[in-house]
Amino acid sequence: MKLSELFAQGKFVVTGELGPPKGCHLDHLMHEATKYLSRVAGINVTDLQAAAMRVGSLVTCKRLLEHNLNPVLQIVCRDRNRISLQSELLGAAEFGIDNVLCLTGDHNILGDHPDSMPVFDLDSVSLLHAATTLMGGKDLAGNDLEGDPPSLCLGCVVNPGADPLEPQIIKLKMKQDVGAHFCQTQAVYDADVYKRFKDAVDKAGITIPIMGGLVMLKSAGMAKYMNRMVAGVFVPPDLVQRMTDTDDKPKTSIEITVELINGLKPYCEGIHIMSLGWDQYVPAVLDGAGL
Amino acid sequence: MIVTERKPLEELAAMLAGEQGTYLVACSGCPVGHKTGDEASLQQLEADLRAQGVTVLGRTSIDFLCNKPLVALRLMRVLEEIETADSLLVVSCGIGVQATAATVDKPVHPAMNTISMGGFQGLWPSEERCGQCGDCNLDVTGGICPVVFCSKSLLNGTCGGSDKGKCEVSKDVPCGWSLIYDRLAKTGRLDQLSKLNVLKNRDLMRVKPEQRRGSIWALELIEPEPEPQPEGKPA
Numbered sequence: 074m075k076l077s078e079l080f081a082q083g084k085f086v087v088t089g090e091l092g093p094p095k096g097c098h099l100d101h102l103m104h105e106a107t108k109y110l111s112r113v114a115g116i117n118v119t120d121l122q123a124a125a126m127r128v129g130s131l132v133t134c135k136r137l138l139e140h141n142l143n144p145v146l147q148i149v150c151r152d153r154n155r156i157s158l159q160s161e162l163l164g165a166a167e168f169g170i171d172n173v174l175c176l177t178g179d180h181n182i183l184g185d186h187p188d189s190m191p192v193f194d195l196d197s198v199s200l201l202h203a204a205t206t207l208m209g210g211k212d213l214a215g216n217d218l219e220g221d222p223p224s225l226c227l228g229c230v231v232n233p234g235a236d237p238l239e240p241q242i243i244k245l246k247m248k249q250d251v252g253a254h255f256c257q258t259q260a261v262y263d264a265d266v267y268k269r270f271k272d273a274v275d276k277a278g279i280t281i282p283i284m285g286g287l288v289m290l291k292s293a294g295m296a297k298y299m300n301r302m303v304a305g306v307f308v309p310p311d312l313v314q315r316m317t318d319t320d321d322k323p324k325t326s327i328e329i330t331v332e333l334i335n336g337l338k339p340y341c342e343g344i345h346i347m348s349l350g351w352d353q354y355v356p357a358v359l360d361g362a363g364l
Numbered sequence: 365m366i367v368t369e370r371k372p373l374e375e376l377a378a379m380l381a382g383e384q385g386t387y388l389v390a391c392s393g394c395p396v397g398h399k400t401g402d403e404a405s406l407q408q409l410e411a412d413l414r415a416q417g418v419t420v421l422g423r424t425s426i427d428f429l430c431n432k433p434l435v436a437l438r439l440m441r442v443l444e445e446i447e448t449a450d451s452l453l454v455v456s457c458g459i460g461v462q463a464t465a466a467t468v469d470k471p472v473h474p475a476m477n478t479i480s481m482g483g484f485q486g487l488w489p490s491e492e493r494c495g496q497c498g499d500c501n502l503d504v505t506g507g508i509c510p511v512v513f514c515s516k517s518l519l520n521g522t523c524g525g526s527d528k529g530k531c532e533v534s535k536d537v538p539c540g541w542s543l544i545y546d547r548l549a550k551t552g553r554l555d556q557l558s559k560l561n562v563l564k565n566r567d568l569m570r571v572k573p574e575q576r577r578g579s580i581w582a583l584e585l586i587e588p589e590p591e592p593q594p595e596g597k598p599a
Contacts, residue, residue: 151516177523180515182533191516198520199563213563232524240545243557244521251561259524304527 074143075171075226076115076343077254080282086343087364088145088257088284089355090117091137095127099136107140109352112359115172117257117345120147124184131161135168145228146170149178154194155203155213162204166223174228174257175200175248198247201227205252229253231283233261233270234305242273249281256281257345260288260299262308264336271340282342287333289348289358290326293317323354331361338362366394366457366484367571368401368476370409371500377416379473379503380453386413386473387449388423389439389464391456393430393487400476401455409455409475421449429460430486436467446470458494458502458509459486465507466492469551472507474500480571498568504556506547513540519562 079086089110091102110116116137120130134144146165148158165173177197181189195203203213210222229248235241245256261267267285274283288306290296293316296308312329319325334344344364348355380386388410395401410420422445426438439446446452451471454461457478465472479498486492495511501519502509511517515533522541525532529542548554 177516177518179525180533182515193516193518194566195563196516196518196520196523198561202561202563230524235522235524235526236528237542237545239554240522240526240541240557241524243554247520247558247561304525304532 074114075254076145076228077226077282079114080255080342084114085338085364086114086282086284087112087359088115088117088343088345089113089352090119090345090347090349091133091352092119092122092350093128093130093133095125097128099128099133102133103136103140105352106137106142109355111142112356113346114343115143115145117145117147117174120149120176120178121152121184122179124151124179124181124186126184126186131164131168131170134165134170138169143172144170145172145174147174147176148200149176150193150195150197150200151178151181152192154192155199158195158200159203159207159212162207162225163218163223166225170225172226172228173204174230175204175253176230197229198244198251201229201248201253202251208252226254227252228255228257230257230259230286231270232259232305234259234263234266234307236305238270238273242277242279245274246277246279249279253281255342256283258283258286260286260303260306260347261337262306262312262333264333264340266307267337268340284343284345285334285337285341286345286347287330287337289330289346289351289354290316291349291351292322323351326351327354327357327361330358334358334362334364366398366459366486367479368395368398368457369479370400370405371475371477373412373416376413376453376473376475377418380413380418380451383418383450385419385421385449386451386453387421387442387446388475389429389452389454389456390423390425391427391429391454391460392425393428394457395455395476406455413453420453421445428487429454429456429463430490430492431488432463432467432490432492434488435460435463439464439467457486458496458500459489459492461500461502462492462494462507462509463490465502465547466490471551471553472502474502476500477568479569496569497564498570499565501562504559505544506551506553506556508540508544508547510540510544513538513543515540519564520560521557 118130118133134146137144231245293313296313299306424442453473454464455475461474477500493512515531526539531537531539
């Protein structure tokens, strides 16, 4: 199911996220997904997240399809050139994957193979362009594809808390112009930050549906780490304090996530929940937010 | 010596479209030796541009545009002429274009594509570095090369890892696209960013066989090929 069809029906779309493991066994992940993420409209599968080597996104998405779950294939440009990226998109379509999220990808220096070669032959914009081109029946070199071209719902990302914000808005507009159908944001912990971002988006003529991104806080330490290390993510001091003071971290995390969903909901077309392994608490978040 | 070739005339005309006049800044170093920026080439360039309706307000040549202090010194002499121009059109490798752009708060257009420098970054390089990609886009990027100054060599704007002007790889590394954004904002050219959606032709950075005939490729290039002699006659 394409997420764009749900947006077209006026639905408030909720997606979740899974990170494949460093190993060749996906049974546990599939168990978690079927048990805890069956209520979300789509499940993002990260592509070698944080530049760490692990089992791939496409394989994991295929397994999700076998469990009648709706995957969102994330593809990053760090590890493959345009030949391989286009091939991956064709492979996704062949498997029946309907949603693809196109990203540039973290630099490999940040991952567990810092000695590897960064590729970045394409970037998020040119990858979207490549996907749109394939959907028109040609590859990037202008060669015809055999048979019906792939039909994909293309997603992109943006960072609402980036400082400065304007370059992000300019780039998001480019992504819309080259064919993105929807957008998911980096984690936001302040509805006012999101509202300012939304105003800039509207002013720039960006009309694709945007899903507010939420990372579930697991501890005060994690919040402080993100404030220090993750670009454009700021967890306000009161939320850090609540995670410090609590005796029940999951309960407080669920409460905070529900509050954030309620705060963002008036300004976005959906929510993307990044539970970072806390998949078992996603149903409680959905219940709390009435989703 | 640095290998350059003149950009196609249509590309130059598109860069300069809508401007009242441009001022030519030429490097008297490698482009002269390589015969892409010698007197004859510069006259031809001016004539070609005029035929396209471009007004060239003047021209100055500087020995080695990679020598940034010299660039500043020499451009001071023609300050009045430069001030009347909408832009500078720079006949040099990517380093010279960037050195000029760092010196003057004017839009700076590259007249050349830099194909290969064999790792060589000019005779007196400062911070400026050229990615030798063979398809110079410094016109759109405010005279700062994203191939070099973005850690991922991204061509279509900042990634999500940029934070307060710093790159995600290290807080000590400036974000190249942040530098580009600031330069474009300073010169009132932020609209250039909407011209992106670049799909780089990586084949253009490949050194062609005729340019690969020895360790000093460019020097050999200026040696004319010997005329083929008719068979049977000694040279």
